[in-house]
Amino acid sequence: MPEAALARGVREFLEHGALERGLAPRTLEAYGRDLAAFAAFLEGEGVRRPREITRGHVTGFVGALEARGLGARSRARSLVAVRRWARWLLATGALARDPVEGVLPPRLPGRLPKRLLPEEIEALLRASEPAEPLGLRDRAMLEVAYGAGLRVSELVALPLAALDRRAGLLRVLGKGRRERLVPLGEPALEALDAYLEAGRPRLLRGRDSDAVFLTARGAPMTRQNFFARLHTLALRAGVPRERVSPHALRHAFATDLLEGGADLRAVQSMLGHADLSTTQIYTHVSRGRLRETVETRHPRGSRRGRP
Numbered sequence: 079m080p081e082a083a084l085a086r087g088v089r090e091f092l093e094h095g096a097l098e099r100g101l102a103p104r105t106l107e108a109y110g111r112d113l114a115a116f117a118a119f120l121e122g123e124g125v126r127r128p129r130e131i132t133r134g135h136v137t138g139f140v141g142a143l144e145a146r147g148l149g150a151r152s153r154a155r156s157l158v159a160v161r162r163w164a165r166w167l168l169a170t171g172a173l174a175r176d177p178v179e180g181v182l183p184p185r186l187p188g189r190l191p192k193r194l195l196p197e198e199i200e201a202l203l204r205a206s207e208p209a210e211p212l213g214l215r216d217r218a219m220l221e222v223a224y225g226a227g228l229r230v231s232e233l234v235a236l237p238l239a240a241l242d243r244r245a246g247l248l249r250v251l252g253k254g255r256r257e258r259l260v261p262l263g264e265p266a267l268e269a270l271d272a273y274l275e276a277g278r279p280r281l282l283r284g285r286d287s288d289a290v291f292l293t294a295r296g297a298p299m300t301r302q303n304f305f306a307r308l309h310t311l312a313l314r315a316g317v318p319r320e321r322v323s324p325h326a327l328r329h330a331f332a333t334d335l336l337e338g339g340a341d342l343r344a345v346q347s348m349l350g351h352a353d354l355s356t357t358q359i360y361t362h363v364s365r366g367r368l369r370e371t372v373e374t375r376h377p378r379g380s381r382r383g384r385p
Contacts, residue, residue, distance in 0.1 A: 083127045084117040091166050099352070100254040112159035115143075128172045136160060136177050140184070150184040157183050158353075194330040198317045199224055205314035212294060214277030216307055218269040219291055219299075222248070223324060225266035227331035227349050229253075230324035234299045236290040241270065252350035260348050332357070 092110055095101040101109075119139045125131060139160070143153045160178060167173040194202075203220055207213030223233055232250050240249045246267055248260045262270075274290075281292040289298035304324060312322040332345050346357040 082117075082121075084120060084125070087128050087167060087172060088113045088117055088163065091163050094166065100256055101352075102254045105254065108155065109159045109162070112156040113163055115139075115156065116160050116163075128167050129174060131164070131173065131177045133177045133179070133181060136164075136181050140181070144184075153184045157181065193333055194317075194321060194326045196330075196334065198315070198321070199327070199330060201315035201317055202308075202311050202322070205311040208272065211277040211280040214269075214273040215281065215291060215299075216311060218266075218273035218277075219304065219307075220311075220327070221266035221269040222262065223327040224331055225263050226250070226260045227328045227335075228260070229328065229350075230301050230304060232350075233324065234289075234291060234301055234304060237288045238290055239288070241290070243267065243271075250350065254352070256350065256352070258347065258350050 088110070091113070092106050095106055095109065116139055119142060120131065120135060123135055123138070125135060136157075140153055140157055143156060148156075157178070161181075164173060164176055164178045168176055199220075203217060206217040206220065208217055219233065222228065222236075223230075226248055228236075228248075228250060229252065232252055235251070236248070240251075241247075242249065246262050246264075248262055250258050250260055252258060270290075278290075278292060281294065281296050283296050285296050287296065287298060291299035291304075293299055293303055301324075308322050308324070309319050312319045328349070332349060335345050335348075336342065342354065342357060346354050349357060351357045
């Protein structure tokens with residue numbers, strides 16, 4: 079029995095994601111589930127080929143998911159999969175018009191990551207003990223996590239070869255094994271230098287390891303160990319533990335860049351996001367920053383043209 083056109087379109091899209099874009103297996107698995115559900119819905123509507131998909135089919139599918147009791151986040155995730163499949167179908171010529179254009183995602187509850195303020199990050203840095211190898215390591219990890227916006231999995235997996243000290247760059251292997259270069263500021267570079275010179279050799283205890291960050295036993299650092307160290311530092315610094323996490327440091331990195339005037343696309347590149355919409359979810363610009371931007375940049379802003 080020949081493969082149905084819709085199923086073939088989904089399969090080829092997933093193959094393209096794996097081979098050409100290097101998407102992570104879990105991402106492909108999630109896309110596969112969502113698109114299989116969409117294809118089944120389309121078949122129930124009498125659609126046999128991608129070219130027959132309309133905007134009404136997309137909104138109907140989202141409505142059917144809601145009727146089944148799926149939450150807003152699950153519906154939004156399914157819509158992202160459908161949107162990316164539709165863009166790929168357009169690019170391959172299997173679709174003449176984008177059926178997802180104008181379809182708004184479900185309204186999500188306002189759950190932004192807890193933002194660490196600059197003074198709280200400074201307190202965490204002061205709470206490390208630079209006279210000890212573990213303190214040098216903790217300070218370097220904090221500086222790199224906040225200074226480069228790394229995911230915790232990227233941070234603990236950094237090899238020595240990832241650091242280009244002369245250029246001030248980190249070579250980071252992110253999701254889907256996508257590589258990116260992230261610049262490091264002087265505070266992070268100086269903290270790394272101090273740790274690599276005076277801290278890491280003492281943690282190694284004569285053994286050999288390619289990992290930048292090591293545990294007290296000289297083994298490569300783990301996610302769980304870093305979480306525990308963050309909570310210890312939060313207690314010393316007087317910062318509520320529930321506000322401190324590796325992702326909170328990543329979120330602070332992105333938010334502080336945006337509020338400093340960084341371009342959203344540049345932040346997207348440094349965070350390693352495949353889609354700009356992900357960056358917009360992870361980051362938010364303060365209302366004060368938005369007001370200042372309008373007043374100083376817009377032709378009718380109240381401070382436009384003032385000395």
